[in-house]
Amino acid sequence: MTIEKSFLQSAIKRLAYYKDLGDKTFAQLTDADFHYQPNEASNSIAIIIQHTAGNMLSRWTDFLTSDGEKEWRNRDTEFEEQHLSKKQLIDLWEKGWQCLLDALNALAEDDLLKTIYIRSESLLVVDAVNRQLAHYPYHVGQIIYVAKTITNNNWQNLSIAKGNSSQFNNQMNTKK
Template sequence: MNNYIESSIKQFEYYKSLGDKTFAQLTFDELKRELSEDSNSISIIVKHLVGNMLSRWTNFLTEDGEKEWRQRDEEFIDSFTSKEEFLANWNKGWDCLFGSMKSLTDEDLERLIYIRNQGHTVVEAVNRQMMHYAYHVGQIVFLGKLIKGKRWQSLSIPKGKSKDYNKEKFSKDKGKRHFTEDL
């Protein structure tokens, strides 16, 4: 099962990298842009993700994942004052997650933990959080692409380049490797 922990960490790193690459293309004003009334900016989505990460991954094995100190409703009020503060918070959330993930052992994976008093095995909780973060990172990337328009630098296989991408992949010998190793 240790492969599960390593694979999950790599997958979380991949989602973080998608956010990082999106933020690198955007100004602070673009990160704060709401595209329609009552929509969330990238900045607000990140504030929510960080709040969730700090709550879920702090004392992951010993405390409920929904901490009493979390102010979830405030996560949807944009309060970042600089791109540096924005990025520092983004990294703080991920550092909390990676610290907890890297401390897990195979024996921990079937332990029961709680999120809002709902029991989850550690595997179920990790999967729940990974899917939650993938959902929001997908929103971040999509918003970034909408904001940048034709100036967007693709984070995956660019349109019209699938054949070239596949040719390069199939030119390598078969072997077990995580898909993120080539990114």
């Protein structure tokens, strides 16, 4: 397998993992939880979803052939409360992720060194993918942090729970 193919598969796998973390977080929340805003300077989960989905749809629609900042995108509106229901927010989340994953799955190895544009800035495809590998997990982490604040002691851990690292490591070593 080529390094290019490995990179694409790894990027898709890592991004799918972060989508899954978001999905598992949303399952723990009520409709109202999506709109909880910790303070005026912070975004609610709803706003983070609106922004992330807006970014994904803009960046990954016609990824190789048009600027990643589409004329139809209104980024500022993404940061305004739209009063969407939990279902509408999850549908928007899914639409963004589907656009991203479809675009990544359509890339060929030789596409990685092509030049694309975001806000008229030229980037190699590999750099654009790396850029989003940093951007989307950043926002998923924000979503999880706000959700943990809301759910407090009812939070269902998504990874290794505090104090369970040794137990987890032993389980992994047993699987070898």
